[in-house]
Structures are given as C-alpha cells and as structure tokens.
Amino acid sequence: MQHFKTLSSYLDYLGLPRPEHPMLSVFNSKGDGYLPCPRESSPPITNDCYSISFKKFVEGNLNYGRTKYDFTNGALIFIAPRQVLQWDNSVVFERKGFSINFHEDFLKGTELAHQIKKYGFFSYSVNEALHLSPKEEKQIELIVENIEIEYQNNQDEFSKDIIISQLDTLLKYANRFYERQFLNRKEIASNLLEHFNQHLTEYFESGQLQEKGVPSIEQIADKMNVSQRYLSDILKKETGKTTTEHLQLYLIDEAKNMLLHPQKSVSEVAYELGFEYPQYFSRLFKKKEGISPSAYQQKHSLN
Missing domain, CATH: 2.60.120 (Jelly Rolls)
Incomplete structure (x- = not known):
C-alpha cells in the first residue's frame, strides 16, 4: 500500500x-x-x-x-x-x-x-x-x-x-x-444495542466463548462493521453505559441463568463464561448484583 x-x-x-x-x-x-x-x-x-x-x-x-x-x-x-x-x-x-x-x-x-x-x-x-x-x-x-x-x-x-x-x-x-x-439517533442506538447483543449470542452459541474466551469490544465492533469508538459513543450517549458495561451485563445475565443449576460450581460457571480467573468473575458479579455468585446460587436454590 x-x-x-x-x-x-x-x-x-x-x-x-x-x-x-x-x-x-x-x-x-x-x-x-x-x-x-x-x-x-x-x-x-x-x-x-x-x-x-x-x-x-x-x-x-x-x-x-x-x-x-x-x-x-x-x-x-x-x-x-x-x-x-x-x-x-x-x-x-x-x-x-x-x-x-x-x-x-x-x-x-x-x-x-x-x-x-x-x-x-x-x-x-x-x-x-x-x-x-x-x-x-x-x-x-x-x-x-x-x-x-x-x-x-x-x-x-x-x-x-x-x-x-x-x-x-x-x-x-x-x-x-x-x-x-x-x-437524534435513538433508533440507531437501539438497533446497535440489539445487534451488539445478537453478536454476543451468536458468539456464545457457536462455542467460541469456551475456545477463545470473552470477545474484545474491538472484535464485536468489527463484526458489526462500525468502529469501536463510535459504538461506545453511541451506546454511552443513549443508554448511559459503555460497551464494556453492556458486555459485562450480558455475561452477568448468562451467569444468573447458569447459577440456577445447583450442580454447577461458581468456578465452572466462570470458566464456561470465558473468565480465566473465577475470582475476577466473583468480584464483577458482586459489583453488579450486590451479592456474591455463591450467595446468589444459594438464595435461589432455596426458593
């Protein structure tokens, strides 16, 4: 070139x-x-x-x-x-x-x-x-x-x-x-967030999560054919959350579903979600939910 x-x-x-x-x-x-x-x-x-x-x-x-x-x-x-x-x-x-x-x-x-x-x-x-x-x-x-x-x-x-x-x-x-x-771009932001979550779902369901770990924001933006900075700016302006926060929320939602199965340990859930260190997963979960993943699992298994 x-x-x-x-x-x-x-x-x-x-x-x-x-x-x-x-x-x-x-x-x-x-x-x-x-x-x-x-x-x-x-x-x-x-x-x-x-x-x-x-x-x-x-x-x-x-x-x-x-x-x-x-x-x-x-x-x-x-x-x-x-x-x-x-x-x-x-x-x-x-x-x-x-x-x-x-x-x-x-x-x-x-x-x-x-x-x-x-x-x-x-x-x-x-x-x-x-x-x-x-x-x-x-x-x-x-x-x-x-x-x-x-x-x-x-x-x-x-x-x-x-x-x-x-x-x-x-x-x-x-x-x-x-x-x-x-x-003035509420509709665009809504579509971007929908596509963002759609790409994450496809990534999870294809087994790439276990193989490659949690995708980077840059990887997701490339798949969506937009720049990382633009994706972050639009979502932050419209939703108040960054792309990283949206990714974390998606992972936490997946984790909450997985923790409903009492036979799965917190470490197993963390590894299946692509976290290299279960301790980091536990800290993130508690930060977002106000309760540790083990306490969440225990609470919902009792209900």
Whole structure:
C-alpha cells in the first residue's frame, strides 16, 4: 500500500496545487456546478496528515475505512493520519465545499496535538461522518474562511498560533454538533444495542466463548462493521453505559441463568463464561448484583 510521508507528496498524488505552507493546505470552493475528483481513481493509500473536509457527493464510491461513502446530503469528514482511503473513477461532488489538510507535525508542541487525539470522530468510519444542518454549516464556513484568510496572508510569527486556534475552534464546534447528532439517533442506538447483543449470542452459541474466551469490544465492533469508538459513543450517549458495561451485563445475565443449576460450581460457571480467573468473575458479579455468585446460587436454590 502506498504511503505519503509529506503533505506535498500527497497533494501531488491527488493532482492538487502545492500548499502555501509545507505542512498545511486549505482549499475552499464556493462555486456552482459539479467537480470530478482531481485524481480519477486510487487504490488503497495512507498518509501522515489530518484532513477535515466538507463535500456533497453526487455519485461514485469513496472507500474510507470499512465502508463506502454514500451520503448525498453532504457531511463533514474527519480523517486521521494512516487511515486508509480508496475511490473509483466515478466520484463526482458539488463544487462547493472545503478541504483542510495538515501534517501531524504541524501540531507539534501545541496543546491541540494532545487534544486532537481525544476527538473520537477522527477514528470513525465514513458512514459515521457528521451531518450538518444549514445553520451549523454556516458556522463552520465562517471558521474555515478565517483559516483561509490567514493561510493566504504572508506568514509571520503569529500565523501558526492563529491557525491552530481556529482549528481548535472548528473541532470544538464539530464536537458539539456530534453531541447533537447522537441525541437524534435513538433508533440507531437501539438497533446497535440489539445487534451488539445478537453478536454476543451468536458468539456464545457457536462455542467460541469456551475456545477463545470473552470477545474484545474491538472484535464485536468489527463484526458489526462500525468502529469501536463510535459504538461506545453511541451506546454511552443513549443508554448511559459503555460497551464494556453492556458486555459485562450480558455475561452477568448468562451467569444468573447458569447459577440456577445447583450442580454447577461458581468456578465452572466462570470458566464456561470465558473468565480465566473465577475470582475476577466473583468480584464483577458482586459489583453488579450486590451479592456474591455463591450467595446468589444459594438464595435461589432455596426458593
């Protein structure tokens, strides 16, 4: 897979102009009509740059991460360094839109270098991109215009700090808008939780639990074709519980059913549920149920 270490080499590959700054490029188009992708098609590629783009695709397929980009209403897309991109020769998008690309070293020595890693949307698959309302779109456009003005100006000792500040503001607004998007996704969250539990059931019933142990959240997210971070954010926002907590609740529910059989010891139940150490299972059970598994078994065997 081809990898681009510099911003200039990446833009050269795309057929775009060389950047005004060696580590930063800003493209902001306000025209009408349609625009083909600068490079007709591309096999999977990666680079060392962050990208923040707003585009409305008219047709074509852009593969980003696990899935195809198929939105027609436009979305704000965040791409982190070393994420995989691929597109075909049918990609066409509206001329209006922007793209800000900056090398990860552009942030070195700044607070944003640490803060940007906390924004979950940089780890999302493209089908989890941020959709903007017209009002939100205008707010983002104003920030991008400020960045573009500073980018086009003669660079001085204040330029980088001002641009970093504007990027920080843009990301904070994006974070706010993601919160809004999550609040409007009750049905999606419900479906995700249903699929989450369905995958766990299939995993248990196939015997993989005894063979491979408790599945990781990453494994489950991969099976669901979403990113681990997105799955966790959606479920946490809608249910108040993380994916790990949902996994633990599922295991505890299974354990409660198994403990109804008095012939099974607590250790046997723990091992059958994929726990390597029965002591950890007992602590988790008591934490969730307020009673030890042995006491739970004794209590219900007496009823």
